[in-house]
Amino acid sequence: MTEYFPEIKLIKYEGADSKNPLAFKHYDETSSVMGKSMKDWCRFSLAYWHTMCGEGSDPFGAGTMLRPWNSISDPMKKSEARMRAMFELTEKLGIPYFCFHDRDIAPEGSNLKESNKNLDEMVKLCASIMKDSKTKLLWGTANLFSNPRFMHGASTNPDPNVFAYGAAQVKKALEVTQELGGANYVFWGGREGYETLLNTDLALETDNLARFLGMACDYAKKIGFTGQFLIEPKPKEPTKHQYDFDCQSVYGFLVKHGLKDKFKFNIETNHATLAGHTMQHELAFARVNGMLGSVDANQGDTLLGWDTDQFPTDLNMTTLAMYEVIKNGGLGGGGLNFDAKPRRGSYKPEDIVTAHIAGMDSFARGLRAAVKLVQSADLEKNMSSRYAGWKTGIGAAIISGTADFTSLEAHAMSDKCAHDCVAESGRQEWLESIVNDAL
Ligand code: XUL
Numbered sequence: 001m002t003e004y005f006p007e008i009k010l011i012k013y014e015g016a017d018s019k020n021p022l023a024f025k026h027y028d029e030t031s032s033v034m035g036k037s038m039k040d041w042c043r044f045s046l047a048y049w050h051t052m053c054g055e056g057s058d059p060f061g062a063g064t065m066l067r068p069w070n071s072i073s074d075p076m077k078k079s080e081a082r083m084r085a086m087f088e089l090t091e092k093l094g095i096p097y098f099c100f101h102d103r104d105i106a107p108e109g110s111n112l113k114e115s116n117k118n119l120d121e122m123v124k125l126c127a128s129i130m131k132d133s134k135t136k137l138l139w140g141t142a143n144l145f146s147n148p149r150f151m152h153g154a155s156t157n158p159d160p161n162v163f164a165y166g167a168a169q170v171k172k173a174l175e176v177t178q179e180l181g182g183a184n185y186v187f188w189g190g191r192e193g194y195e196t197l198l199n200t201d202l203a204l205e206t207d208n209l210a211r212f213l214g215m216a217c218d219y220a221k222k223i224g225f226t227g228q229f230l231i232e233p234k235p236k237e238p239t240k241h242q243y244d245f246d247c248q249s250v251y252g253f254l255v256k257h258g259l260k261d262k263f264k265f266n267i268e269t270n271h272a273t274l275a276g277h278t279m280q281h282e283l284a285f286a287r288v289n290g291m292l293g294s295v296d297a298n299q300g301d302t303l304l305g306w307d308t309d310q311f312p313t314d315l316n317m318t319t320l321a322m323y324e325v326i327k328n329g330g331l332g333g334g335g336l337n338f339d340a341k342p343r344r345g346s347y348k349p350e351d352i353v354t355a356h357i358a359g360m361d362s363f364a365r366g367l368r369a370a371v372k373l374v375q376s377a378d379l380e381k382n383m384s385s386r387y388a389g390w391k392t393g394i395g396a397a398i399i400s401g402t403a404d405f406t407s408l409e410a411h412a413m414s415d416k417c418a419h420d421c422v423a424e425s426g427r428q429e430w431l432e433s434i435v436n437d438a439l
């Protein structure tokens with residue numbers, strides 16, 4: 001059997017003092033944290049598109065990535081090499097899951113039938129490798145954005161023929177995700193959005209998006225797919241106005257169309273920051289609404305206005321993300337999927353491995369720091385004293401629904417209100433230093 005990365009051996013945990021770039025310093029998969037292994041808290045996943053298909057090109061230059069399959073010209077043979085190489089990587093890195101788009105794993109044919117045939121062939125190979133592999137499928141999805149036919153969107157395309165084509169692709173992607181035992185199925189908005197309202201029927205397009213998602217739910221039910229449906233919000237790029245802007249706006253959309261109970265969120269850090277939010281904001285919004293499904297673990301560059309999909313190394317972010325994950329009781333059937341790519345200059349195969357190690361170690365450190373925050377309960381205690389007013393008196397009356405504007409006016413005019421009304425400090429800097437102390 002061909003070994004694609006012979007220079008990479010099994011990556012082991014060597015502890016914080018190790019200087020070995022090809023070892024974990026903090027991610028010890030068997031280490032037990034609050035009654036669960038690190039592996040089970042993190043549920044790491046490799047993103048097929050970046051890691052196996054990314055070539056390192058940008059608008060100013062050609063691909064740079066040195067990959068063992070670069071010289072293979074036959075598209076199916078190249079796909080096969082990538083597939084086998086992926087399982088080699090996940091096993092060497094101890095990554096338990098992977099995620100893919102239909103077009104990542106098999107080349108697109110000259111028509112849908114041919115594309116489906118190619119996909120079937122690669123899915124057959126994938127299933128046969130998975131029989132003897134520890135690597136499982138976290139989620140599948142359909143690429144409804146690369147082919148020029150989707151230039152104006154898929155379900156929000158003005159042409160119903162394109163809507164139909166997108167539906168057929170999702171139908172097939174759902175079938176293969178089910179066949180490979182996928183725990184989730186993701187809908188990222190692709191080109192669902194618009195550039196200008198001068199040519200866009202906003203009402204029709206957003207209603208059509210809901211129709212499309214509804215049909216996907218019906219089909220999942222029909223074939224008995226029990227995986228979780230996830231929507232991945234993103235505010236812009238590729239279109240100027242993406243319809244699935246952020247968790248809160250998608251939540252409103254799902255409620256409006258009666259779809260809320262069928263979906264959770266797949267939340268990506270770089271998408272959160274593009275929306276002007278922190279990752280913690282998006283995770284917290286999803287958590288408190290029972291909608292936290294899975295995470296696309298990456299980070300952007302706050303100096304740049306686009307989706308740079310960098311490997312996550314910001315410990316403050318990983319800590320606050322894992323804080324939300326712990327408060328959520330874990331990620332359930334979701335995971336931390338590295339929707340991330342090494343920089344164009346990090347072009348060697350070894351960089352794939354060190355990038356994943358950096359991401360896994362960063363989340364392991366984030367997990368440990370978040371555990372400290374949860375166990376010390378400093379943030380919790382501050383929070384509960386900040387909101388203590390809602391447990392008794394007028395606060396409790398508002399929450400129980402026994403107060404109205406008349407009783408509130410009487411309270412506001414009373415001496416008690418003047419007496420009890422003391423503005424407490426928000427103590428933000430102190431709280432931020434508590435987070436730093438846990439790192
Ligand atoms: C694009 C993005 C996608 C989705 C899957 O920004 O994040 O790769 O994660 O379609």
Ligand code: CO
Pocket residue numbers: 188232268296339
């Ligand atoms: Co993503």
